[in-house]
Amino acid sequence: MDINASIAAELPFLRQQAESMMTLTLAAYSPAGLTKGPDGYDVPRFDPEGQTFGKVQAGAQAGGDTPTRYGKIGGTDRPVLAGGLHIPITAKIPNPGEQRGQVGGAWExxxxxxxxxxxxxxxxxxxxxxxxxxxxxxxxxxxxxxxx
Incomplete structure (x- = not known):
């Protein structure tokens, strides 16, 4: 049996092991445009996309203690947690929003x-x-x- 066949044979067991460590319940939300807040300003609106299990893991940064990538939220640079949120491989694929770089442009x-x-x-x-x-x-x- 070659290495690829060995990995493919073990993959269901490995996925089961990974999912057994996902003990958090995560509520998913997708961006749905803007709405007026109580003060009259436009604020992002989100639609619920259901729940999934998951886990949070702050990944080790390559090359040191400082993050190597940032995203802008409300005019402030925030560090990106690479691989920081784990969800089952079968969960709905979320839409990333780094292009907009602001709250309201991506799944949360x-x-x-x-x-x-x-x-x-x-x-x-x-x-x-x-x-x-x-x-x-x-x-x-x-x-x-x-x-x-």
């Missing part, structure tokens, strides 16, 4: 529930998707995100 995920081994400080945190890398033999979808 909010942590609505945590597992018994998760950090309670994660509850309620929001992440904007800025990249959806793809790869062969994936066990999970690792999203590049900016914490809002």
């Amino acid at each position: 995920y909010e942590i609505t529930a945590i597992g018994p081994a998760d950090d309670p400080a994660l509850l309620g945190r929001r992440y904007m998707v800025v990249g959806v890398p793809a790869k062969s033999y994936a066990t999970a979808r690792r999203l590049d995100v900016i914490e809002l």
